[in-house]
Amino acid sequence: MSTPPTIVGVATGSADGGVAIVRLSGPTALAIARQRIGTLPPPRKLGRRRFVLGPGSVEDALVVQMPGPRSFTGEDIVELHVHGGERNVAGIVASLLAAGATAAGPGDFSRRAFANGRLSLDQAEGIAALLAAKTDAAVEQARRLVAGELGAEIDSLCGLVGNLRTEIEANLDFVEDVEGGDEARWDREISAVLETLRGWLRRFEAGRRARERSRVVLAGPANAGKSSLFNALLGRSRSLVHGAPGTTRDYVEAELEIGGRTMILVDTAGIRGGVDDGVESAGIIHSRQQIGGADLVLWVEAADRESQVGEAEAGEGESICVESKRDLGVRRHGWIGVSTSTGEGLETLRGRLERWATGDGEVPWIGLARHRDRAEEAMEALVEAQEIFARVEPLELVAFQLAVAERRLAEVTGRSALGALGEDVLGRIFSRFCIGK
Ligand SMILES: Nc1nc2c(ncn2[C@@H]2O[C@H](COP(=O)(O)OP(=O)(O)OP(=O)(O)O)[C@@H](O)[C@H]2O)c(=O)[nH]1
Ligand SMILES: [Mg+2]
Incomplete structure (x- = not known):
């Protein structure tokens, strides 16, 4: 894989505040920053530096470096706290572009965080939801997403389905040894996962109503x-x-x-x-x-x-x-x-x-629409798996439907043991972010 370029973006969004944070992330972030400010402060320590834009043109900056992989993106990051003001900030960014950085596109920082395993997809979506939140309930739900609450539930369900699939697959070569008792237990375990997912879907509307202004x-x-x-x-x-x-x-x-x-x-x-x-x-x-x-x-x-x-x-x-x-x-x-x-x-x-x-008293589920869709698809596969049991068809078909369900659930977090997610899915999610996020 080729090395990604170092990107630069304004992390504080609109530049009309008193302070703007310009963020560099990538393999040459430290070197590019050094070109403009000289020596960097020690990692994770804020230091005051002179940012030299050109002869006689100097901006006061507070600088912090966060070397990868223990940074938001997992790459080397330098953040420059400079004065706000659209023209001023644009000048700083232009100077960093001239020093070799590439302009960040919408969601680029979060996307790198995801690519480097620093953030799961649902957490990244939680950040986007937090930034877009218009109600207190929306803020609350987004915070819980960012904290990984939904991801943890998904991981545990994925684990259950995955274990079941592995167990069934292990029995494929010895089908004659499989007892009716095993099949009944597998069927019950699938029912339990389905029950959890049905509960999520019932609560989805409660969550949506709580966070959106109906x-x-x-x-x-x-x-x-x-x-x-x-x-x-x-x-x-x-x-x-x-x-x-x-x-x-x-x-x-x-x-x-x-x-x-x-x-x-x-x-x-x-x-x-x-x-x-x-x-x-x-x-x-x-x-x-x-x-x-x-x-x-x-x-x-x-x-x-x-x-x-x-x-x-x-x-x-x-x-x-x-x-x-x-x-x-x-x-x-x-x-x-x-x-x-x-x-x-x-x-x-x-x-x-x-x-x-308040959704007639249901406890809200924090999943977003994309998460609900994946949960529905996982349920379809699980229902199909149970029907295959009922029709006494080969166990391979059950294992296949379980793999589909596992895959759909894993798409919520993007942590799939069954292969990487497609560019189409990732592109759709991250393009909704703004630049600098
Ligand atoms: N007796 C009585 N009259 C009412 C009540 N509510 C409204 N009205 C009267 O009914 C008439 C119409 O009220 P509006 O609230 O303008 O009715 P609307 O449905 O908005 O009417 P449109 O805008 O024309 O569709 C007014 O003369 C009100 O004073 C009520 O509870 N009791
Ligand atoms: Mg009226």
């Missing part, structure tokens, strides 16, 4: 009291309320905190037929788009009216049916009844929203 869309017939309910849930008058149907035209968004979870509550234009007002019609098209993109639809119909449109409009995703204006009567039994006039039912609705947001 879109909860209020929709329903015109004049049903959606905007009134929107305001009541928010506790302030954000959306226009009026006696005439067709009041809300464009959709209105606001953040709603319930049970420590932040969601985006969306009020939409009421849906009704026979509208000849172009603006209202355009609003109704938006409403349907909002319903389509919702994590949850609160479908609202008023107690004093038969619905003109029907709840089928609530779309195919998850929905909660709410009957509004309950102070005027009860028409739809089994719906959550509310009245913004009397306040009736609002706490019940909040409670229902909270249970939905």
Whole structure:
């Protein structure tokens, strides 16, 4: 394998802070830094140096060297703490490029850390998730990923499946000696792994909802009291309320905190037929788009009216049916009844929203979408392995399905005993990082 070039990137992202950290990583990192600052401070000790950009052009820098392999990337690293400012930092980087470094691309540092075994894939994804986190729950889950919590669970499951496969493979040459008791035990062990994976998938939605801001869309017939309910849930008058149907035209968004979870509550234009007002019609098209993109639809119909449109409009995703204006009567039994006039039912609705947001009490799983996909594929292979047992087909086929399951699980961490991951997988993961990470 050819030696990788030494890369340089700004680790602190945007350069408008007081201090920027410029990071060099690679086989010539120390030599390139020496060209600009002279002697380096001892390893892992911060030292003040003069960074010489050219004759008479000097920048003050705090410098630290972290020789590989005990560094973030596993390579020699030098970090230069310099003054911030876009032009200033660009000048430092250009000077290091002129001294022989290559500009780092998105995710290059983390990718090297992965290639050198310093970071597993799920940990690298955890770093990306931490940087992108918009909620406290997202930060919490990302930290646990970075700490290797999911990776440890994956390794242990992979170990179980791997041991089982090895045991079955060892019996392939002596199939006549295999007893029914062995097969029953193998089958039970596969069931146990499947049960763990099923538990993960059940909890996946709870984890996703906890870390992402879900879109909860209020929709329903015109004049049903959606905007009134929107305001009541928010506790302030954000959306226009009026006696005439067709009041809300464009959709209105606001953040709603319930049970420590932040969601985006969306009020939409009421849906009704026979509208000849172009603006209202355009609003109704938006409403349907909002319903389509919702994590949850609160479908609202008023107690004093038969619905003109029907709840089928609530779309195919998850929905909660709410009957509004309950102070005027009860028409739809089994719906959550509310009245913004009397306040009736609002706490019940909040409670229902909270249970939905927290995944109906499930403990969140910290896996991301890619991890869920791999877990699902591993489950398919394990189910197939059990069916092969049931059909009394050759044990080779069972061993093969176990190898597939093992491989899919190992793809979560990238620590595969069955061969390296493809460039396509790695490229997709690391390209989502920004430069300097
Ligand atoms: N009696 C009663 N009237 C209500 C209640 N909630 C809303 N209203 C009235 O119903 C009318 C319509 O309320 P909105 O909140 O604007 O209804 P909407 O569903 O947003 O209407 P569009 O935006 O036109 O689709 C207003 O006159 C409200 O005062 C309620 O709980 N009880
Ligand atoms: Mg409205």
